[in-house]
Amino acid sequence: MNENQMASHKSAQVGDREIAITRLLDAPRELAFEAWTKPEHLSKWWGPQGFTSTFQRFELHPGGTWEFVMHSPEGVDFPNTNVFTEIVRPERIVFRHAVFPHFVATAAFEEQGGKTKLTYRTVFEETEAVFEQVKTYAAPGAEQTLDRLEALLAHLASK
Structure with missing residues (x-):
């Protein structure tokens, strides 16, 4: 991505099962990483607009489980299970979504x-036909x- 594209602040691409x-977040990398790795922050923003999350387990290490609803x-509940496969502070977090849709x-x-x-x-493990439906939401x-x-x-940066 070149500098002109980043100037637009955000972009999204939907590809073949991806x-x-x-x-471009207006926050230092350490703070952005912390927002992804501290349950007290993550639970406040994870999920689409209007959703809330209840965390049952959050084990931030390779092989660790993140279970939440x-x-x-x-009022519909969506149980989720993720398994962390890689954590490189403050550069990268990789996890596998272990319930449908798998990615x-x-x-x-x-x-x-x-x-x-x-x-x-996100790279989906579902078939192309299933991904065509999944990508709509x-x-x-x-x-x-x-x-x-x-x-x-x-909010965190203003404190």
Whole structure:
């Protein structure tokens, strides 16, 4: 991604069983990484607009489990289980979503002049036909989730 594209602040691309979102976050890399790795922060922004999350387990290490339930505004519960496969502070977090829809997610954090370039990529293990259906809610849901991350970071940075 060149500097002109980053100037637009955010971008999203949906490919063959992959969703990639890039954001230039107005926060230092360490703070952005902390927002992803501390349950007290993560629980405030993880999930689409209007959703809340209840964490049951959060073991931040390779092989560790992150179990939680996302609660929709309509009262529907969505149990989730992720297994961390790689943690490189403050550069990268990789986890596998172990329930439907199955995917591997990578959050990469790059320092850019006091801000953070976040690249969040999910590669789905489902068939193309299933991915065609999943992407209709997964792509906008991921965008809304990262909007909520940006709002939390603005709040944390103002303290």
